[in-house]
Amino acid sequence: MDFSSKLLENAVNEVSRLPGIGKRTALRLVLYLLKQPKENTKYLVEALTHLRKDVKSCEKCHNISDTELCDICSNPKRNGEIVCVVEDIRDVMAIENTAQYRGLYHVLGGKISPIEGIGPQNLQIGSLVEKVKNGEVKELIFALSSTMEGDTTNFYIYKQIEKYGVTTSTIARGISVGDELEYADEVTLGRSIVNRIPFEQSIKG
Amino acid sequence: MDFSSKLLENAVNEVSRLPGIGKRTALRLVLYLLKQPKENTKYLVEALTHLRKDVKSCEKCHNISDTELCDICSNPKRNGEIVCVVEDIRDVMAIENTAQYRGLYHVLGGKISPIEGIGPQNLQIGSLVEKVKNGEVKELIFALSSTMEGDTTNFYIYKQIEKYGVTTSTIARGISVGDELEYADEVTLGRSIVNRIPFEQSIKG
Structure with missing residues (x-):
């Protein structure tokens, strides 16, 4: 691409x-920004600058936060004995949106993935094991993606905390609500039969 | 969406x-930027800030430029008597990439579109008419999109400059090079037959 302006080329590259x-x-x-009033670019630039400069990671759960301790960890109404282990902040947001969970979170910051060069030492696993070891946590819920990397990470953490006798669970795998059975893949369908739930429980919603 | 951080929410909104x-x-x-080194956000922010602050519009053709007169307008090897009328800077880049055109450009900054509230007064039409009136221009090539808005804009400009006796043309409409005939729409195919070109001319490439 040939640009008529170095400034433009630079902005496009970034x-x-x-x-x-x-x-x-x-x-x-970039051309859209150029057509808009100068303030729009200013607001965008300021928002990104402030974010990168001032945003913190919650020292307890590693969620993104404006304060040392995030709103969830500092909320006295949440049950501190249950911890849901997730990959990143988007998963926290997704679970919070369901309004079904009142425990705390632990954000790993990724999954173990040798292909991408991410090992256990790159994730927030040490502090999670520490929490379990101290007896703060009674139940761990693994809520990672149902992929090989997710399963590997679950298993790695499980092996580390097994000896402390904490209750562990993973979120249920099964047919999505509203999905047609015939289009479900066989692994999911198989698991949903093996892990079937009492009907009375299912209608409680 | 519920955000755990006001700074994050603000950045996402922008x-x-x-x-x-x-x-x-x-x-x-935004989460990608947070995972990257702080410098990456800094470079992005600086590039956008500099662009918005220092970029100029060429005073002759209204192309985006770092200087008062853009590289194309200030190039003595270009033929100043032929002016190609385009919608925006991306079209200049596209035509420059063909390396087939050695005249100048005139960037309108959009097309006449009543639906989007863009009238002739919002476009750089006045300065184009002025150029033609001054006798600087011998030929105008309309290279706008082949849409109703493009055709309207062509016609509006044509009506304004008709009386000055300048040669006008539009870029050829026809079957794209490499396209199968059977998949061409009938309007394009029809036009390509009406505006057929001598075979000797077509093989000169």
Whole structure:
């Protein structure tokens, strides 16, 4: 791509470093900013700068937070004895949206993935094991993606905490609510039969 | 979406104002920046700030430029008597990439579109008419999109400059190079027959 302006080229290059954004999309975004009032770019730039400078990681659960201790960890109404282990902050947001969970979280910051060069030492596993060891936690819920990396991570953590006698569970795998049975893959369908639940329990919703 | 951090929420809101970027994509982009070294956000922010502050519009063709007169307009090797009328800077880049055109450009900054509230007064039409009136221009090539808005804009400009006796043309409409005939729409195919070109001319490439 030939640019008529070095400033434009530079901006397009920086924007296209973002994941899933190619040069053409970057150019579209940058030209859009140029057509908008100058304030819009200013607000965007300020929001990103402040975020990168001032955002913190909750020292207890490693969730993204504006304070040392996040709103969930500092909420006295939440049950501190149950901890849900998730990959990243998006999973916390997804589970919070269900309004079904009143325990705390532990954000690992990723999954063990040798292909991407992510080992246990790159994740927040040590502090989780520490929490279990101290007896703060009575139950761990593994809520990682149902992939090989997710399962590996679950298993790795399980092996570390097994000896402390904490209750562990994983979120249920099964047919999505609203899904047609015939389109479900056989692994999911198989698991949903093996892990079937009492009907009385299912209608309680 | 419930955010655990005001700073994060703010950044996601600003990023999601960009066209084609929803809240989920914005969150993905912002979390990506948070995982990267702080310098990456700094470079991005600086590139956007400099662009918005220092970028100029070429005073002759209204192309985006770092200087008062863009590289194309200030190039003495280009033919100043031919002007190609385009919608925006992306079209200049596309035509420059073909390396087939050695004239100048005139960037309108959009098309006449009553639905989007864009009238002739919002576009750089006045300065184009002025150029033609001054006798600087011998030929105008309309290279707008082949849509109703593009055709309307072509016609509006044509009506304004008709009386000055300048040669006008539009880029050829026809079957794309490499396209199968059977999949072409009938309007394009029809036009390509009406505006057929001598075979000797077509093989010169």
